[in-house]
Amino acid sequence: xxxxxxxxxxxxxxxxxxxxxxxxxxxxxxxxxxxxxxxxxxxxxxxxxxxxxxxxxxxxxxxxxxxxxxxxxxxxxxxxxxxxxxxxxxxxxxxxxxxxxxxxxxxxxxxxxxxxxxxxxxxxxxxxxxxxxxxxxxxxxxxxxxxxxxxxxxxxxxxxxxxxxxxxxxxxxxxxxxxxxxxxxxxxxxxxxxxxxxxxxxxxxxxxxxxxxxxxxxxxxxxxxxxxxxxxxxxxxxxxxxxxxxxxx
Amino acid sequence: xxxxxxxxxxxxxxxxxxxxxxxxxxxxxxxxxxxxxxxxxxxxxxxxxxxxxxxxxxxxxxxxxxxxxxxxxxxxxxxxxxxxxxxxxxxxxxxxxxxxxxxxxxxxxxx
Ligand SMILES: Nc1nc2c(ncn2[C@@H]2O[C@H](COP(=O)(O)OP(=O)(O)OP(=O)(O)O)[C@@H](O)[C@H]2O)c(=O)[nH]1
Ligand SMILES: [Mg+2]
Ligand SMILES: [Zn+2]
Numbered sequence: 001x002x003x004x005x006x007x008x009x010x011x012x013x014x015x016x017x018x019x020x021x022x023x024x025x026x027x028x029x030x031x032x033x034x035x036x037x038x039x040x041x042x043x044x045x046x047x048x049x050x051x052x053x054x055x056x057x058x059x060x061x062x063x064x065x066x067x068x069x070x071x072x073x074x075x076x077x078x079x080x081x082x083x084x085x086x087x088x089x090x091x092x093x094x095x096x097x098x099x100x101x102x103x104x105x106x107x108x109x110x111x112x113x114x115x116x117x118x119x120x121x122x123x124x125x126x127x128x129x130x131x132x133x134x135x136x137x138x139x140x141x142x143x144x145x146x147x148x149x150x151x152x153x154x155x156x157x158x159x160x161x162x163x164x165x166x167x168x169x170x171x172x173x174x175x176x177x178x179x180x181x182x183x184x185x186x187x188x189x190x191x192x193x194x195x196x197x198x199x200x201x202x203x204x205x206x207x208x209x210x211x212x213x214x215x216x217x218x219x220x221x222x223x224x225x226x227x228x229x230x231x232x233x234x235x236x237x238x239x240x241x242x243x244x245x246x247x248x249x
Numbered sequence: 250x251x252x253x254x255x256x257x258x259x260x261x262x263x264x265x266x267x268x269x270x271x272x273x274x275x276x277x278x279x280x281x282x283x284x285x286x287x288x289x290x291x292x293x294x295x296x297x298x299x300x301x302x303x304x305x306x307x308x309x310x311x312x313x314x315x316x317x318x319x320x321x322x323x324x325x326x327x328x329x330x331x332x333x334x335x336x337x338x339x340x341x342x343x344x345x346x347x348x349x350x351x352x353x354x355x356x357x358x359x360x
């Protein structure tokens with residue numbers, strides 16, 4: 001989020017002896033550092049980007065609150081797109097390998113990462129996940145992040161884009177309540193549109209919220225369960241995949 | 250709570266920079282638009298620092314205010330949160346300050 005102004009070169013830090021007021025005048029040194037806190041993660045994310053780019057692999061980071069339908073969407077996406085390009089999935093959950101097994105049953109390679117107490121994937125975990133997944137050149141890799149609309153917004157994994165999945169029963173107020181995530185996303189998939197007749201949800205209110213938070217965010221309404229809207233999502237994935245590059249380009 | 254991961258990163262960065270010395274003070278910038286809660290970082294800091302060279306370090310947090318530039322009229326607009334509004338009615342604001350999440354200063358003490 002803020003790495004743009006973080007070029008921290010520790011060797012350029014200024015060190016000078018400075019009394020610290022705790023009777024340690026001779027030993028305390030004040031050091032100006034000026035380094036982005038997530039510098040290490042951002043560097044690893046850059047490493048992942050290079051690793052992916054070198055293989056011509058497109059990586060997309062799916063983020064949502066728990067249960068918005070990421071795995072259901074991926075099960076379908078794998079079935080429908082696996083004939084067009086090799087597909088792989090990196091699954092992030094606090095516990096269990098249930099989602100990776102669902103994805104494998106749908107017909108593609110999947111690696112499960114468990115974050116334990118962690119509430120998001122970071123670039124180091126994804127580096128290990130990619131190594132293990134070992135996607136074929138030209139693959140599309142979907143990274144299913146831990147269900148959480150707050151924390152994953154901050155952590156770059158080296159993906160091309162964050163895909164925010166938000167579902168109708170969560171309510172139309174989510175963009176305004178979780179602006180950081182909607183700001184970080186490139187596209188938002190409004191899932192479970194089959195439930196629109198059954199729950200109070202004002203699509204215009206949702207769209208207004210999205211525009212307020214991130215005017216360039218594209219919204220694709222769909223139902224992963226019934227299949228409505230999937231063609232537009234696949235079209236978007238194909239557009240991104242067309243831009244994945246062979247080594248060195 | 251991503252503040253735990255953020256605070257761990259702060260401690261790691263400080264300890265690495267200390268290069269064998271003790272970290273006795275950390276100054277952190279957490280911009281108003283960064284999405285990170287200073288209180289949560291304060292809450293995590295002692296725990297994250299425990300058992301490291303930063304154990305017991307004082308933590309000082311500076312919170313730079315948010316500022317955006319309106320993409321409709323070009324005005325500079327103060328922002329106290331991610332949902333800004335320009336006097337012209339524009340809501341499409343480019344963030345020019347307030348996204349900071351940086352360690353700006355350390356105090357290191359020889360052991
Ligand atoms: N009605 C309806 N239900 C759906 C749809 N998509 C997913 N679901 C249901 O929503 C529930 C959660 O779906 P998952 O795909 O497991 O959601 P997830 O985002 O992967 O969940 P976590 O990994 O736990 O965060 C399941 O009961 C799905 O059957 C949809 O389009 N319509
Ligand atoms: Mg899932
Ligand atoms: Zn304006």
